[in-house]
Amino acid sequence: MARLLFAITLTVCCLPLLPGVGGLLASAFAFLPTLGLTEANFSGWHQVMAWPALWQSIQLTLISGLGSSLLAVAFSFIILQAAWHTPIWQKISTRLPALLALPHVAFAIGLVLLLSPSGWLFRLLSPLLGEKPVTWALVQDPYVIGLTLALTLKETPFLLLMSLSVLRQIDVARLTMVSTSLGYNRTATWLKVILPLWLAKMRFPIFAVIAYSLSVVDVAMILGPNTPPTYAVLVWQWFNDPDLALLPRASAGALLLFALCGLALLLFRFLEWLGCQCLNRWQYTGRRHAWLPGKLLWWPVFITPLAIMPVLLVWSFALRWSFPDWLPSRYSLRFWEQELSYVWSLVGNSIVLAVISASVALLFAIGCLERSTNQRRSVPRAVIAIPLLVPQLSILFGIQVAVYSLPGQWHVPATIWSHIFFAFPYVYLALDGPWQQFDMRLMQTARSLGVSATLAWWRVKLPLLLPAIILAWAVGASVSLAQYLPTQLLGAGRINTLTTEAVSLSSGLDRRISGLYGLMQAMLPLIVFALATVLSRIAERRLLPTSTPTYSGAKHHDTVCQSTHHKRA
Template structure:
């Protein structure tokens, strides 16, 4: 009964809201608004809002920038991922690379964008270094807020590559790269040919969903574009966000039409990507059978730029947060002060409390629901379709949240905390579900069956066996959920109506022209909190895992014990019928 409740809770909280979300964007785009917004009951349907979008000055350039930056950054991240994998997968360096992926992934996009600006702005640290080397940077074009979005492309590509690397690790283990490599080597293929003609055609379809998530994010990103993206004109997503913030509510249909257009544009790009993938791998695939070629692929040094750049950003945030005087082109500040930390200490406590509360509440709810859905799948062989779970990952946040925000006006009262927490659950749930899906599938069910045969109830068998062995994965999934919640900018702003301030919302607001020192403080705090989450999760996972010990022999007839040794898991779990205790040997 409890599993049924969790399963239907997932549908009610995370799936069904997509329907009013779509209705809440389509109806306003057709010039229909709720009475709570307009104060009138008469609303005539029309396409006037779409006419306003089409005739907006510079709309072609804004859409072109979104397509150029989103597609280029996603393809560049995919290219970086493939080059790094083919260069390091079968080498001893790969284990070290995997260990470094966690801290890089832990840094939110906003914190990285702020540090990226400190590094590559016209007065950034990179330009200071060039000046100190004796070269003049006068007249150099900066890559931060440049008119072509080159800085935005580079930042998104670097930030999304670790995510694709992490997703690719499990994929390459599934397709058994080592076996494929040995077989192809025996047929005369060299390293580059094996990866291009044997591994790539199997890796690309399996990495499709993470790549679509990266592509959709690049096309619709708002917070990073506000910090380092082009401004005149901005990207289409930023332009729609500016329309949404217009004080005149009669212009809200224009914002709805823009959000719906952004959704249609994203879906069209995703469909085009699917068609191109099918054509390259199944129609224009003669390159797969052209035999061995003497090709060489770069990539050995690419990983250093991907991993080192986010690590360089953090010291820059620290320096700017305590810099009192830092003239150009000095490499280091000439005066240091903690005055800005003291100045921001009071609001920092409030924003940190709001961020942590939202992260804990939404992540715990999403974690419980995700575990319930996975257990429901294992028990009854029924599940929510995978593509339906991942919809919040592959459609623009702005489009979905616009519909949810309009729909929320139909509910009487001001429940901002409830709405913001609910929106965080919607976007956190897919990530936690994906993080736990692999460990749940790899768990050996014979362990639970043996525990049941020893007299344990279904609940005690799950709690004492399955939960105990999967606890490290559960802690990591919880840390991932909290990090995702902490990075949510649009859900907090739109459904909170600006009344709930978090570290992320303040970081984005302060990064658009305020004092660099204050921006560095919020960016640094936003970067440190997810790292703390992952560190605590790793420590908790080690402490809560099954620890090896000696099982004490007993001759008592009242106690009946049995060892269970699984081929896939080394620990032998010993159960006692009287004490229901668990030891491991």
């Protein structure tokens, strides 16, 4: 069975990419026989290069994408060096899953309502700034300050959680003890000794953050500038152009976005090599005492998402809220009554997609992990890397071109496939740690008592890993609930979810509606994680006898399982 699931996983996750890449390349070079374009040419590339604000859009993308990624890496390291193995670290680690459960779209909508010129923050500061809204804004500003800030605050918890297992592998306590004996203080030890090791083992999560930040569309549409937009949003606008003759321009733009992300990853890798391996005299020369801000950086990372939920809640019930009042003068249920019937249908669509994609991705992940355990053949890293490191826009548009060339209606299975494709890596990574830490001697003992391998798996391994499996399923469901581009592109506009509707309404003029949909979009993953946490704890108490050596990884990886909800959305 594990071998069959492994083969199906490779087929489902890799085979559709071949026509997808072919469709993207053919469309980028204007070879679309269905549209009457039968001769390949560079017309799409010429149109891209002739776009008047192209380089400004690319510049904004690089500033927001690379800037937020580097800031998130810096914030994460500074918080770790100050808090690791201190009393405050326990509080930080227990709050990270709640921060990651908040979807990017809901976080972005909340920031708009919080940081806009008439937002809640400036209402609270009105005694200092005056009774009129300020003339500058932190959202949709031409300098992408708001977008960079949002991506930094949202990606820092993800990197912190990815650092948990990494720092355990590094053995920080031993390195700190040796460095202290040589006269280095704590901060200098982390900078000179732990930072190079941490960067090397955190390369994959950092690459995922860079790729997402450069290619993000939904958050950039809400918080980014409009004239011109970031490059990913510009390509998305080209995709939505009603003139199909301009399709090669959009395909060429998507291919250029793919190349841009690849160059950015190579640049980061070069800088890491340059600083840690080539020009590394700073590691063993200079002062033995250093200072970094430390725990103070944790508070904006924690407080900002915490303030999002009440902002969304108050705006969804506000009827009249004049500036500079701190709270609405009148409340109403009118907007809830007006939208509730439609919201329930969106919730239903979102839940159906999440349940199917999370369940299938969980089966695939278990099959691949079992095969790697029994036959020492793990799933190829390319299968894990593609959904995380390649821009969604580049992958999905090629697949869209290939799907639309098939006879019949394929938007529903294509959308389900895309959700499975993007949820699988997160579910796999969430289960990889618990699976590797499982003590196989328990299975050998069961087999020695005459139990078959299948029965031993159901009676021994499954109960011990069930808490981690439940949380991994919640990870997959939350990833599906946050998907915007896959649902819009492959759903052909016929499948509406809370995420797609929240993004569409975020650009509207009615903040009450935006707050309502942002609140609903934020609550659904939180409910999923809350239920999964309760079920995992019940399973842990009922299925693990107190006299039996328990699987410690189930508890230790509760937080790690929940960490993968960022996308990567």
